[in-house]
Amino acid sequence: MTTPDHQSPAPQPSAPAAKDRIYRSPLGLMGGVLLLALVGWLGIDALFRGSGHTPWLALAGLILLVPLVIAFTLRPAVFANDDRLRVRNPFRVVTVPWGEIASLRSGYSNEVVVKSGDKYQLWAIPVSLRARKKATRRQARAEAEARGGGRSGMFGGGAFGGGGLGGGPRGSAASDGPHRAETDKIMDDLRATLERQEHAESAQGEVTVRWAYEIAAPAVAGAILLAILLAVG
Known part of the structure; x- marks a missing residue:
């Protein structure tokens, strides 16, 4: 058998x-x-x-x-996943594992700085100073409305009902979080991924540049x- x-x-x-x-x-x-x-x-x-x-x-x-x-x-485009950041600029493609990124810097342009000291501009994520100023004004206005909400709360129990002048829209404006320019939000997202993945085993490797x-x-x-x-x- x-x-x-x-x-x-x-x-x-x-x-x-x-x-x-x-x-x-x-x-x-x-x-x-x-x-x-x-x-x-x-x-x-x-x-x-x-x-x-x-x-x-x-x-x-x-x-x-x-x-x-x-x-x-x-x-120009930027591709990001849990392993690496791939930057497609006008004349070259740079692939950087998260473990090789030293910082993601924002100034007059957005850049990725690798541990070797080299810098690569993110052409697909341009900095808009006008959008930053607009976001700053919106944030200041929201904070002013939030501060004014407490003072206007004295009207809350009167003829205006339970919400009063200080409720509703003003409270929601303050709770929406800080106002940021769209490209700054993208950089915040990339930095969060960097902090989460920089020590991951799959996110290690060498920086490659292809013209x-x-x-x-x-x-x-x-x-x-x-x-x-x-x-x-």
């Missing part, structure tokens, strides 16, 4: 990779689409209706300008062609 062979346990499926949170500039995307439409309209019109060297100049201009518009408007030759090569080719056409006259 034979005994059945012991079957090895079925391999367990690997845990799904954490999904990236993607941060991009809505204004950059909108501006890029409009610029591409304008460049395409002018360039194609000159390409098909121009005479002499004009079509060649239009072609060279399109080869030069289209990659640059894409690079500075549509391309975007698919953007640089056609732009350089267009610039060379345009220079030759202008030199020839």
Whole structure:
């Protein structure tokens, strides 16, 4: 009588990779689409209706300008998950594990500073000083309303009902938390992820930088062609 062979346990499926949170500039995307439409309209019109060297100049201009518009408007993005931060800037992609990040700095621009001392600007998360000032004014107004709520509470039991002048909207404005510019909120979110994941085993590794030759090569080719056409006259 034979005994059945012991079957090895079925391999367990690997845990799904954490999904990236993607941060991009809505204004950059909108501006890029409009610029591409304008460049395409002018360039194609000159390409098909121009005479002499004009079509060649239009072609060279399109080869030069289209990659640059894409690079500075549509391309920038920041991808974040529990393992690493990937920064896609106009001409390079920087992948930084959370364990290699020294700080996320906000000044006139938002930057990631790695432990080696190198800094990389976050093109997709631009700083808006106007938005910061607006958020500061809203925060000051909310704090003033919160302070005034106690003084106006004397009207609470009168003809105005239980809430009084100091209840309702003023109380809710104070409880909404501090007002922050949208890009500052994004940086706060990234800093929270850094604090949570910087010592995780899966968040260790090396910083890698890859240049975007698919953007640089056609732009350089267009610039060379345009220079030759202008030199020839």
